[in-house]
Amino acid sequence: MEQKLQGRKLMTECNKCGTGIEPGESYEFQGKLLCEDCYMDVMNPPKTCDPWAVHLAKSSIIQDGFQLTALQEEILSLLKEHGPMQMEEITAKLEINEAEFRNAFATLRHMELARGFKKGDNVYYTLFSQE
Ligand SMILES: [Zn+2]
Known part of the structure; x- marks a missing residue:
């Protein structure tokens, strides 16, 4: 049996x-x-009522033609404009929380678009190519 x-x-x-x-x-x-x-x-149905989820899935860093999220682009242009900034300044300016910033920034750092550095006791964030 x-x-x-x-x-x-x-x-x-x-x-x-x-x-x-x-x-x-x-x-x-x-x-x-x-x-x-x-x-x-x-x-993963091709049609979903949550376009943002689809957008996120398509934004996966392993895919070709990777596009930055709106937030990541905002962070980059902010750093470009202001130079090195501390996390508190960035999160206040963009009205996001720390987790959102860390999430977005992890990708930027991974792509070598931005980086963090220590100055005295403070951590600053800046464009990767900026001194
Ligand atoms: Zn089948």
Whole structure:
């Protein structure tokens, strides 16, 4: 009996597109077995009511043609205009919180567009190319 069940399991087909699925590579969604492709489809439908989420997904740094978010561009132009600034000044100026700043800045630093440096006891943020 158990053998038979195992055999059935090996012949799993995707309930959506009918592709044969290797054992261990099937995904269950709302009671249906799906292959990885179909599972990705249902988990990330092309149409969504949240354009910002789509925008964020498309802004992933690993993708080609990466675009900065509006906030990241604001930070860059602020630093360009004012020179090195402390986080408190930047967050106050852009009306964002510390977490938002750190998030945005992590990307800028990763892309070598901006950096932080220490002066005395204070940390300043500046454009990567700026002294
Ligand atoms: Zn499928």
